Amino acid sequence: MPIIIDQKAILRQDRWTLLREASGPEVLRAAPGRSFIVPLDFYLRYRGLLDEYPGEKGVWLDSHETPEAIAGDLANLAIIALNFPVFRDGRSFTNARELREHYRYQGEIRAIGDVLRDQLFYMARCGFDSFALRHDQDPETCLAAFRDFSTGYQASIDEPAPLFRRRHDQRQA
Amino acid sequence: MYRYDEYDHAMLAERVAQFQDQTRRYLDGKLSEAEFLPLRLQNGLYVQRLAPMLRVAVPYGLLSSAQLRKLAHIARHYDKGYGHLTTRQNIQFNWPELMDVPDILAELAEVEMHAIQTSGNCIRNVTTDHFAGAAADEIEDARPWCEIIRQWSSFHPEFAYLPRKFKIAVCGTPADQAATQVHDIGVYLLRGDDGETRFRILAGGGLGRTPVIGQVIFEQVEEPHLLSALEAIMRVYNREGRRDNKYKARIKILVRETGADRFREKVRREWERIKDSAMKLTGAEIRRCQSFFSGPDYVQRLNGSDALEESLRNDAEFALWHRRNVRAHKQPGYAIVTVSLKQTGLAPGDINDRQLDFLADLAERYSFGEARISHKQNIILADVEQRRLHALWRELGAESLETPALGLLTDIICCPGGDFCALANAKSIPLAEEIQRDFRNSAELEEIGDLSLNISGCMNACGHHHVGNIGILGVDKKGEEFYQISLGGSSARQASLGKILGPAFAREEVPGVLHILVDVYKAQRDPGEAFLDTYRRIGHEPFKQSVYADHH
Ligand code: SF4
Numbered sequence: 205m206p207i208i209i210d211q212k213a214i215l216r217q218d219r220w221t222l223l224r225e226a227s228g229p230e231v232l233r234a235a236p237g238r239s240f241i242v243p244l245d246f247y248l249r250y251r252g253l254l255d256e257y258p259g260e261k262g263v264w265l266d267s268h269e270t271p272e273a274i275a276g277d278l279a280n281l282a283i284i285a286l287n288f289p290v291f292r293d294g295r296s297f298t299n300a301r302e303l304r305e306h307y308r309y310q311g312e313i314r315a316i317g318d319v320l321r322d323q324l325f326y327m328a329r330c331g332f333d334s335f336a337l338r339h340d341q342d343p344e345t346c347l348a349a350f351r352d353f354s355t356g357y358q359a360s361i362d363e364p365a366p367l368f369r370r371r372h373d374q375r376q377a
Numbered sequence: 378m379y380r381y382d383e384y385d386h387a388m389l390a391e392r393v394a395q396f397q398d399q400t401r402r403y404l405d406g407k408l409s410e411a412e413f414l415p416l417r418l419q420n421g422l423y424v425q426r427l428a429p430m431l432r433v434a435v436p437y438g439l440l441s442s443a444q445l446r447k448l449a450h451i452a453r454h455y456d457k458g459y460g461h462l463t464t465r466q467n468i469q470f471n472w473p474e475l476m477d478v479p480d481i482l483a484e485l486a487e488v489e490m491h492a493i494q495t496s497g498n499c500i501r502n503v504t505t506d507h508f509a510g511a512a513a514d515e516i517e518d519a520r521p522w523c524e525i526i527r528q529w530s531s532f533h534p535e536f537a538y539l540p541r542k543f544k545i546a547v548c549g550t551p552a553d554q555a556a557t558q559v560h561d562i563g564v565y566l567l568r569g570d571d572g573e574t575r576f577r578i579l580a581g582g583g584l585g586r587t588p589v590i591g592q593v594i595f596e597q598v599e600e601p602h603l604l605s606a607l608e609a610i611m612r613v614y615n616r617e618g619r620r621d622n623k624y625k626a627r628i629k630i631l632v633r634e635t636g637a638d639r640f641r642e643k644v645r646r647e648w649e650r651i652k653d654s655a656m657k658l659t660g661a662e663i664r665r666c667q668s669f670f671s672g673p674d675y676v677q678r679l680n681g682s683d684a685l686e687e688s689l690r691n692d693a694e695f696a697l698w699h700r701r702n703v704r705a706h707k708q709p710g711y712a713i714v715t716v717s718l719k720q721t722g723l724a725p726g727d728i729n730d731r732q733l734d735f736l737a738d739l740a741e742r743y744s745f746g747e748a749r750i751s752h753k754q755n756i757i758l759a760d761v762e763q764r765r766l767h768a769l770w771r772e773l774g775a776e777s778l779e780t781p782a783l784g785l786l787t788d789i790i791c792c793p794g795g796d797f798c799a800l801a802n803a804k805s806i807p808l809a810e811e812i813q814r815d816f817r818n819s820a821e822l823e824e825i826g827d828l829s830l831n832i833s834g835c836m837n838a839c840g841h842h843h844v845g846n847i848g849i850l851g852v853d854k855k856g857e858e859f860y861q862i863s864l865g866g867s868s869a870r871q872a873s874l875g876k877i878l879g880p881a882f883a884r885e886e887v888p889g890v891l892h893i894l895v896d897v898y899k900a901q902r903d904p905g906e907a908f909l910d911t912y913r914r915i916g917h918e919p920f921k922q923s924v925y926a927d928h929h
Contacts, residue, residue, distance in 0.1 A: 270616070292415060292498070294538025298615050301535055306650055322399060322408075322416055326534035342407075353391045355384060357528040359655040366655055367384055367528065368662040 206336040207343050208314075209324075212350050214343050215334070220283060222264065222316065222336070229253050241285050241314075244269050251277075264316060267295040271303050278309050286332070288317035297330045304331035304361045324349035331361035378439050378747060379524045379669045381489045388532065389486050392493060396420045397479050419499055419537065421492025422478060430797070431470045431478060432495040433485060437505045437523040437547075438466030438750040442737040445748060447488045449733035455481050459729040462718065462754045464790060464841055465544065466504045467495055468728075471797055493531065498539045500530035500611070504560075506550045507751035510670055511713050511759040513705035517566045517574055519549035521666040522603065525658065526564075529604050536611050540618035541626035543611070544583075556752060556868035558582050558590045559844060561628045562610060567597070574600050580610050581632030581640070584838035588874045589629045592637040594644055601658045602648075608656065609648035613640070672708070673745035673760055679710020682764035695770050697823065698781040703766060712763050714744075716756040716773060717780040717788065721813040724806040725791040726754030735776050743769050752841075753790055755783065786828045786891070787813045790841055794834030794851060795858070801834035803851025803858035808832060808884055815888035825895055828908040831866070844868035846909045847894065848875040849887065860887050864894070864920055865912050876917055879925055890924055897923050 208215040219239045223231065226246045232253060239260040247254065247263045254261055262283030263274055274281065284303060286296035296315070303309040314334040315327050321341055328350055337346055359366040365373075381389070396416070403413040423430040433448070440448075448468060452460050455477050456470045463469055473481060485491055495502055503526045510518040526545060530536075536543070548557040549566035557563035563579040575597040582591030598606045610628075617635070619625045632640045689696045704713040716736065719725050736756055740748040743765060744758040751757055761769060773779040782788045789812065792798065794805030809832055816822055831845030842848030844866040852859050859881035866875030882890055895908075897920050902911045912920070 291412070292538050293620060294498075294536070295616055295620075297535045297538065298612055305654070320412060322412070323538075326532075326537055329534035345402075352395050353532065354387055356388070356532055356534065358533055360534055364655055368525075368665075369655060369659065371382070371384070372659065372661050372665075 206316075206339060207341070208334055208336050209343065209346060210312075210334040212328075212347065214347070219260075220262065220314075222285065232257050239282075241283060244273060248273065255280075262311075265296075265299060267293045267299075269299075271299055271307060271309075275307060278303075278307055278311070281311060283312040283314055284309065285314040285316045285336075288315060288319055288323075291318040291320050291323055293318075297326065300327070300331040301361065321346045321349050325352040329356060329358075329360040329362055378441060378520075379436070379666070385489070389489070389491055389493075392420075392491065392532070393479070393482050393486055396482065400479065415497050415538070418497030419494055420482075421495040423496060429473055429475050429478070431473050431481060431492055432463065433460075433468050433470070433490060433492050434495045434502045435467050435490075435750055436527050437503055437509070437520055438507050438752075439520065440748050440750065441488070442741045442746045442748075444488045444490055445733050445737035445740065447484060447490065449730040449737065451481055451484060452728075452730040452733060459727050460733070461724070461793060462726040462728060462750050462756075464752045464754065464792070464839060465502060466507070466750045466752055467502055468750065471793070496542075498541050498543075499537050500533060500539075500543045500545065503527055503530065504544070504546045504555055504752060506548050506552070506554045507749045507757050508550060508552075508554065508704065508713055508759065510672065511706050511708075511711075512550045512552070513707045514552070515550050515707060516568060517549040518667075518670055519547045519566055520670045521663070522549075522564070522566065522576075523547050524666050524669065525603065525662070526607065529607070529656075536615055539611075539615055540620045541623070541628075543614075543628070545607070551870065553868070553870045553872075554751065554753075556841065556844060556872075558872040559584050559588065559841075559868060560591065562607065563591050564603075564607075569597060569599075576600075576603055576606070578606055578610070580644075581629040581637075583627050583629040584841060584843050585627065586624060586836045586838075587627075587629060588838070588843040589633070590872050590874065591629075592632055592640075594641050600663060602652050603658060604656045605652040605654065606648055608651060609644045612647050613643045617643075673747075675708045675711060675760070676762065679708075679762060679764070682710065682762075685763045685766055688767040692767070694781075695767055697819065698770055698779055699766065701781040701785065701823075702783045706760070708760070710763055712761050712766060714758045714761050714766070714769065715751070715783045716758065716778050717782040718755050718778075719782045719788050719813070720777055720780050721787070721810065721817060724793075724796075725789050725809050728756070732776055732778065735778075739769065739772060753788060755788070781819065782822075784827045784829070785822045786816055786825055786830050786847075786895075787822060788829070789813070790829070790831040790845065792833050792840035794832070794840075798834060798839075800837060801851060802836075802853040803834050803860065803884075805832045805834040805840060805849075805851060808849065808860065808887060811884070812888055812891060815891070825899070826907055828895075829867070830891075841868065842866070843874045844872065845875060846912070847891065852881050854881065857883075859883060862887075862890060862894075864917065865909065867909055878917075878921055893924050894920055 241262040264285035402408045421432040505519040545562045546555040546560040547564040548555045559582045565577040569575045578595040579591030749757040791809045795801035832849040833840035833842040834851040848863040850861045861881040863875030
């Protein structure tokens with residue numbers, strides 16, 4: 205089980221079960237009521253079954269997949285996990301921002317995969333709010349990552365006004 | 378020039394602390410080599426053939442005297458006494474010790490400098506025409522826009538792990554000395570019919586293995602939408618740029634494989650979504666950034682200078698330098714001076730600590746305490762009174778910086794090549810020096826006139842060989858260093874990529890080949906016609922035939 209940081213704190217109990225691979229719908233029957241994060245192709249294939257599934261559900265997108273595929277269903281999904289197959293693959297940063305800014309997604313966005321301390325700050329700015337750390341990461345060191353910078357120049361999810369607007373407001377005040 | 382406020386200072390200090398911590402974790406074995414690599418690159422730190430190399434960012438090439446002095450100090454205390462100006466207006470140090478790097482970064486921060494995003498797969502330091510704000514024929518000063526882009530691209534959380542490096546140039550001059558069309562994104566400032574500023578935005582240009590001239594993505598973007606237009610391009614690239622093959626990962630390949638029309642459509646679609654978001658620029662912000670570049674306190678009502686006219690009449694050497702290295706200024710009575718760093722015997726673009734201090738001093742006394750680095754690896758004093766040009770020229774002579782080489786065949790752009798760079802196929806600096814020695818007669822050079830000669834030590838094209846009127850590329854032939862020559866390249870407005878002349882040459886053959894090329898040009902040119910224009914008129918064949926008839 206990976207250690208999860210949620211809202212900048214270490215999560216004691218994670219209710220989500222991430223199905224990295226899922227071939228058939230029997231998994232839903234095996235553990236009714238569990239909260240599952242399923243792969244995108246599984247979700248698209250078994251959407252009908254999932255609609256009737258009694259537990260919570262979410263979807264995870266690999267870095268080459270895009271939120272467009274689930275755009276109509278976002279309101280029913282409590283969590284979207286975005287995968288980093290390798291930390292250098294920056295596509296999931298874009299997916300996170302698109303979910304928040306374009307689709308106005310309000311649920312949890314979780315980083316999964318090669319999730320390392322030195323990428324956490326930018327992830328948080330792009331709209332991730334939970335992080336499944338790679339097994340070798342020290343959670344305490346990771347918590348410090350959210351304080352790497354006190355602010356940023358750009359508009360971001362945690363600071364919707366870019367610095368130039370905040371500077372201006374400050375001068376007006 | 379732009380001055381940091383408390384936010385800029387805070388973020389820079391935080392970045393220095395962050396990198397110190399990362400380096401410590403790396404040295405403690407808590408960060409793997411592979412994980413540390415992008416972090417150190419995004420802080421300007423390479424590991425080169427002989428030592429680490431630190432590339433310091435010079436935003437759009439602009440430096441104050443205090444910054445020049447700091448660079449001199451770093452060259453003296455942490456390096457072997459010199460630095461190297463790059464083709465992207467930065468300065469790099471080839472000999473720092475790894476353990477000194479945090480101290481160097483802390484020293485740089487004292488003068489609002491750093492090495493952030495000068496390397497790695499992120500948005501790099503934005504560049505512009507080095508005459509920005511001074512050129513007589515300028516459309517608009519690009520520097521405020523560069524500063525706006527600098528801030529937007531610094532620590533951009535979404536675009537720190539792009540498929541590949543990403544370079545942006547902004548240009549507001551008709552001449553275009555920023556090589557705008559061979560950048561990942563090139564931005565041209567223009568005037569709309571209503572007199573307002575507009576941006577023509579190109580994407581997908583680049584040099585390297587596959588040289589391409591950028592495609593126009595936006596014809597006319599209005600001021601408030603500059604950042605959203607850039608962000609839309611970046612987003613499509615971040616998502617769709619190839620990550621399976623390093624050599625196909627630049628945006629130019631994406632634009633080509635997608636097709637310019639479809640790429641444009643994707644960008645448009647993205648742009649429609651974000652153009653009215655919070656990143657829409659406000660008039661207040663644009664004016665704030667412009668206020669930093671409003672021009673120094675020029676002496677008003679200076680007109681042509683009689684003293685200058687007299688010196689030009691009486692001092693032939695000064696007149697030669699003036700003709701080559703001095704350009705028209707938009708402010709009456711002022712001139713733009715280029716200090717050539719192309720003296721024979723010194724690697725093009727190398728500058729030592731004494732020269733840096735000396736130029737800091739001259740900048741203070743002659744040019745309002747500012748200097749610029751050009752992508753041709755020279756230093757510019759952009760705001761000099763015409764009546765003081767002769768005095769300045771005499772002072773430059775004291776440090777042998779009065780070479781009247783600007784724009785001539787010996788004003789070579791040259792990458793560090795095999796002497797320093799681990800990727801090189803061939804040395805480039807010794808070849809540049811041989812060429813300079815061979816063409817040392819200044820009357821002959823003057824007779825040849827404007828001719829750009831660019832040398833790269835390998836396909837990565839840091840020396841911009843594709844856009845030299847004459848380009849030279851180091852190639853490896855069965856373990857031996859050879860040089861391939863191309864003709865007809867240009868990075869100006871009417872940009873073009875050079876065409877390969879034929880089989881490569883051994884190093885000692887190259888100067889002879891250049892003489893043949895120059896002779897063909899001199900025999901064929903119309904009066905007043907520059908090399909490139911003759912080449913464009915008569916074509917490749919006459920050059921090719923003469924070179925290979927004599928040679929093989
Ligand atoms: S062109 Fe090649 S040899 Fe020259 S600096 Fe670039 S990578 Fe090194």
